[in-house]
Amino acid sequence: MRNLVKRFGKFTALDGISFEVKEGEIFGLLGPNGAGKTTTISILSTTINLTSGHASIYNRDVVKSKDDARKLIGIVFQDPSLDEELTGRENLDFHARLYGIKGNDKREAIDRVLKLVELEDKADKQVKTYSGGMKRRLEIARGFMHKPKVLFLDEPTIGLDPQTRRKIWEYIVKLNKKEKLTILLTTHYMEEADAICSRIAIIDHGRIIRLDTAEKLKDSLGGDVIKIGTGNPKRLMAILKKCKLFGSIKEFNNGLEITTNNGSHAIPKIIELAKDAGIDVAYTTLNRPTLEDVFISLTGNAIREESASSADQLKANQEARDTRGKPI
Amino acid sequence: MANLFETIYTLWLREILRFVKSKSRVIGSGGQPLIWLAIIGVGFGSAFTFASGQHVSYITFMAPGIIGMTILFASIFTGVNIIWDRQFGFMKEILVSPVPRLGIVLGKIAGSTTVSLLAGLVVLAIVVIAGVIPLGMLSIIGIAIALLFMIVISSIFVAIGVIIASTVSSIEAYNVIINFLVLPVFFLSGALFPLSNAPLWMKALAATDPLLYGVDGLRGSLIGIHNSPIYLDFVAVLAIAVFFIAIADIAFRKIQSK
Numbered sequence: 001m002r003n004l005v006k007r008f009g010k011f012t013a014l015d016g017i018s019f020e021v022k023e024g025e026i027f028g029l030l031g032p033n034g035a036g037k038t039t040t041i042s043i044l045s046t047t048i049n050l051t052s053g054h055a056s057i058y059n060r061d062v063v064k065s066k067d068d069a070r071k072l073i074g075i076v077f078q079d080p081s082l083d084e085e086l087t088g089r090e091n092l093d094f095h096a097r098l099y100g101i102k103g104n105d106k107r108e109a110i111d112r113v114l115k116l117v118e119l120e121d122k123a124d125k126q127v128k129t130y131s132g133g134m135k136r137r138l139e140i141a142r143g144f145m146h147k148p149k150v151l152f153l154d155e156p157t158i159g160l161d162p163q164t165r166r167k168i169w170e171y172i173v174k175l176n177k178k179e180k181l182t183i184l185l186t187t188h189y190m191e192e193a194d195a196i197c198s199r200i201a202i203i204d205h206g207r208i209i210r211l212d213t214a215e216k217l218k219d220s221l222g223g224d225v226i227k228i229g230t231g232n233p234k235r236l237m238a239i240l241k242k243c244k245l246f247g248s249i250k251e252f253n254n255g256l257e258i259t260t261n262n263g264s265h266a267i268p269k270i271i272e273l274a275k276d277a278g279i280d281v282a283y284t285t286l287n288r289p290t291l292e293d294v295f296i297s298l299t300g301n302a303i304r305e306e307s308a309s310s311a312d313q314l315k316a317n318q319e320a321r322d323t324r325g326k327p328i
Numbered sequence: 329m330a331n332l333f334e335t336i337y338t339l340w341l342r343e344i345l346r347f348v349k350s351k352s353r354v355i356g357s358g359g360q361p362l363i364w365l366a367i368i369g370v371g372f373g374s375a376f377t378f379a380s381g382q383h384v385s386y387i388t389f390m391a392p393g394i395i396g397m398t399i400l401f402a403s404i405f406t407g408v409n410i411i412w413d414r415q416f417g418f419m420k421e422i423l424v425s426p427v428p429r430l431g432i433v434l435g436k437i438a439g440s441t442t443v444s445l446l447a448g449l450v451v452l453a454i455v456v457i458a459g460v461i462p463l464g465m466l467s468i469i470g471i472a473i474a475l476l477f478m479i480v481i482s483s484i485f486v487a488i489g490v491i492i493a494s495t496v497s498s499i500e501a502y503n504v505i506i507n508f509l510v511l512p513v514f515f516l517s518g519a520l521f522p523l524s525n526a527p528l529w530m531k532a533l534a535a536t537d538p539l540l541y542g543v544d545g546l547r548g549s550l551i552g553i554h555n556s557p558i559y560l561d562f563v564a565v566l567a568i569a570v571f572f573i574a575i576a577d578i579a580f581r582k583i584q585s586k
Binding site for chain 2: 045046047066067068070071073075077079080081082083084085086090094095097098099100126142
């Protein structure tokens with residue numbers, strides 16, 4: 001995709017986003033609320049049109065040849081998109097029909113995906129009886145049952161408990177490895193993005209601020225921070241500076257703060273050097289910058305207001321549900 | 329083409345599955361017209377002399393109109409399902425799939441039409457069993473023609489529902505519009521009273537009412553009373569149906585680009 005621009009009236013949601021996702025990659029799209037993540041996915045999944053720019057999936061233009069692009073993608077939306085009146089199996093059956101999977105292939109595909117997300121024994125219950133996690137699993141199952149080339153996941157783990165989140169990431173990684181599926185996802189859970197994504201784009205105000213691997217993003221903050229407590233910081237600093245193995249070294253009350261690339265290996269080295277010089281070391285701590293640190297340092301501390309967060313949307317849906325069946 | 333029919337069938341099947349799971353809907357949509365028939369039909373029939381110059385009692389005259397009413401009510405409210413699907417996100421699942429958009433609209437209309445038709449058939453069965461329409465008046469051909477009318481009338485109002493549901497996004501707004509539409513359409517259709525003695529302005533207004541031709545056709549095919557030739561009624565409802573389905577297709581495509 002190149003130079004995506006999407007305007008809603010005067011509001012510019014995407015301001016020239018360009019990136020390329022490689023085959024077989026898990027690509028993470030991170031950004032504060034309202035940064036343009038969902039808009040990007042909506043464009044790539046052909047649900048909204050571009051104002052300008054160009055986007056394609058395996059050379060199928062998402063605007064000009066929508067149906068060709070649609071065949072190649074699977075998507076799990078941020079908000080639930082199941083028919084709650086139908087059973088899990090009926091939802092999958094509906095999906096199979098829309099994607100032209102028939103007969104035996106259909107039965108096999110349904111059983112295969114149900115097995116992968118471990119929903120076999122609940123498949124014939126109405127979706128409205130499912131828990132949030134089960135619904136998500138069913139949506140993931142549905143998203144890849146037609147064997148897409150690319151799977152879009154828009155905050156697949158939002159609002160789920162840690163156990164379910166883990167399970168869902170497990171499925172996602174399994175899909176990526178086993179089925180060689182390219183995955184593009186958005187999430188707010190930084191540790192998860194860190195653990196799973198091969199590359200990460202951080203976007204804000206409709207622009208990509210940084211695009212790299214999680215490791216390189218974290219390194220961009222200057223590497224690991226080691227703190228060493230000692231009664232004689234000045235002398236230790238002189239020794240450490242002399243051997244030139246470390247980055248910046250700062251002194252604070254009874255200690256040193258050292259920035260270096262490989263903290264866990266540096267600590268024994270420092271202790272050895274201190275010991276040789278007869279300097280006591282009271283304590284050491286090691287802090288690795290997290291992806292969250294990178295995220296905050298790139299996008300700032302301000303809280304973003306989003307007009308309709310998913311939680312609000314869910315509430316609205318709930319209210320709508322309460323008015324269902326109102327007599328005329 | 330195969331893809332188009334497959335899509336229509338898939339969407340139709342879903343409506344039917346949903347319907348089977350909530351049977352109370354058909355009882356609800358059939359129950360109300362029967363109350364009208366019982367109270368208005370019996371009440372008016374006993375209070376006034378029926379001055380249509382026809383040889384049937386008022387309640388018999390009214391019965392085909394009530395079948396038309398059943399179809400009208402059951403059909404036009406199905407549009408709410410589209411708003412429903414949009415709010416619950418299921419519409420997105422449909423819209424990202426590689427199927428012809430026309431198939432989605434036609435499938436929706438086919439599904440809702442089938443459900444409304446069932447409601448109409450239930451009311452027809454009840455009025456026949458209750459003797460409101462004497463068996464002697466009915467013929468196989470008459471029933472077959474009535475069935476065709478019911479299908480076409482239903483598809484008109486389902487399509488109107490789709491158009492409105494594609495334009496507004498809240499269920500409240502949808503209900504307000506429908507309630508505003510549905511009563512004039514019903515009263516001007518000739519379902520409750522013959523329009524032959526009505527003032528000219530009312531006749532003119534009624535001529536724009538799709539249900540007028542439907543009720544005339546139903547009445548003609550079921551009890552042999554009609555103002556225009558039945559084939560003309562049928563051509564009229566068919567043309568109106570094609571028109572509204574075409575508009576529904578256009579309106580539905582607009583949802584996507586939002």
